[in-house]
Amino acid sequence: MLNAATFSFLTDLRANNNKAWLDTNRPAYEEAKADFLVLVTEVLRQVEAADPAIAGSHLQAKKCLFRLNRDIRFSSDKTPYKTNFGAWFNAGGKGAPTAGYYLNLEPGGSFVAGGMYMPEAKVLATLRQEIDYNLPAFEALLAAPEFQRHFPGLNQEHRLQRPPKGYEAANPALPYLKLKSFTASHPLSDAALLRPGVSQQITAGFAALQPLVEFLNRGLD
Numbered sequence: 001m002l003n004a005a006t007f008s009f010l011t012d013l014r015a016n017n018n019k020a021w022l023d024t025n026r027p028a029y030e031e032a033k034a035d036f037l038v039l040v041t042e043v044l045r046q047v048e049a050a051d052p053a054i055a056g057s058h059l060q061a062k063k064c065l066f067r068l069n070r071d072i073r074f075s076s077d078k079t080p081y082k083t084n085f086g087a088w089f090n091a092g093g094k095g096a097p098t099a100g101y102y103l104n105l106e107p108g109g110s111f112v113a114g115g116m117y118m119p120e121a122k123v124l125a126t127l128r129q130e131i132d133y134n135l136p137a138f139e140a141l142l143a144a145p146e147f148q149r150h151f152p153g154l155n156q157e158h159r160l161q162r163p164p165k166g167y168e169a170a171n172p173a174l175p176y177l178k179l180k181s182f183t184a185s186h187p188l189s190d191a192a193l194l195r196p197g198v199s200q201q202i203t204a205g206f207a208a209l210q211p212l213v214e215f216l217n218r219g220l221d
Contacts, residue, residue, distance in 0.1 A: 001039075001193065001194055001195055001196050001197070001198050002035055002036070002039055002105070002193050002194055002198070003031075003035050003194075004194060005028070005031065005032065005035070006031075006032040006035045006036060006085075006105075007107050007190060007193075007194075009025070009028045009029060009031075009032040010032065010083055010084065010085070010105070010106060010107050011107045012025070012028075013029075013081060013083055014083040014107075017079040017080065017081050017083065018079075018080065019080055022080075022081060029068070032085075033065075033068075033085070036065070036085045036087075036105060037061060037062060037065065039198070039199060040061045040064055040065065040087045040103070041061040042199040043087075043089070043103065043199050043202050043203055043206075044059060044061045044064060044089060046199060046200070046203040047089050047101065047203055047206055050203065050206070050207055050210065051091075051206075051210055051213075053091040053214075053217070054089060054090075054091055056091070057091040057092070057093075059089065059090075059091075059093070061087075063093060063094070064087040064088055064089055064094070065085070065086070065087050066082070066085075066086040066087070066088065066094070068081050068082055068085075069081060069082075070082055083106065084104055084105055084106035084109070085104075085105040085106075086102065086103065086104050086105070087102070087103045088100055088101070088102050089101040089102070089103075089206070091217075097119060097120065097123055097220075098116070098216075098217050098220060099114070099115050099116040099182075099212070099213040099216035099217050100114065100213060101113070101114040101206045101209060101213065102114060103202060105193070107190060108190065109187075110187065110188040110189070110190065110193055111185045111186060111187045111188055112185065112186050112188060112202050112205035112206065112209075113155075113183055113184065113185035113186070113209075114183065114184065114185075114205075114206060114209035114210075114212065114213055115154075115181070115182045115183035115184060115209065115212050115213065115216060116181065116182050116183065116216050117181045117183050118158065118180055118181050119181075123220065124180065126219060126220060127182060127216060127219050127220070128164060128167075128176075128177050129219075130215075130216075130218075130219030131173055131176050131177065131219075132167070132171065132173045132177065134215075135172060135173045135176075137215070138173075138176065138215060141211040141212055141215060142154070142212075144208075144211065146207070146208045147184075147208050147209070147211070147212070149208065150184075150186050150204070150205050150208040150209075151184040151185070151186055151208065151209075153184065154176070154179060154182060154183065154184055155181060155183045155184060155185060156179070157181065158179075158180040158181060159178050159179055159180070160178040160179075160180070161178075162178075163177065163178065164177055164178065182212070182216055184209060184212065186205050188201070188202070
């Protein structure tokens, strides 16, 4: 479980998103980051026990964490810091163009997620082809009771209005082929994250996502 002070730090950062404030409050930041790392370490250990690809990759928990600093080079929002902590569990590491599992920690906005978000065009085309060729298997994993118990379906952001190039409007896979990401997510309450056993709740969500992650990664082999 997490310490309430970790949520307090992120809440305060949201209200004081500037370098001067963070410099003054760096000890609180380091404590919050260390607290999140403890949770990520516990989650990673459980994911390794369930997912052979993760187990064989010898990930380090600290390498799963995202940096607090935002990339503001091409953004109109110049606030320097993210107001969440995030961790990405992927056999290839954070930079790999493959599917994995994500944990987001944010007051009032925490969630577990997995799959592949906004892959580059060549990878997206490969995944669309894999889904088109193996539609019954893809639909079966989305219809699995464990998946449906945790997730309402695939996320629909950035969905195309028209069929992607090379696909007919009558293609039965079209609802999935229009997607630019293949992800699913489930919210986590602040209260749940402060309770013992939250790592098991997180990894139960990841376990439900594992068939989706494996399907996507097989398609890229």
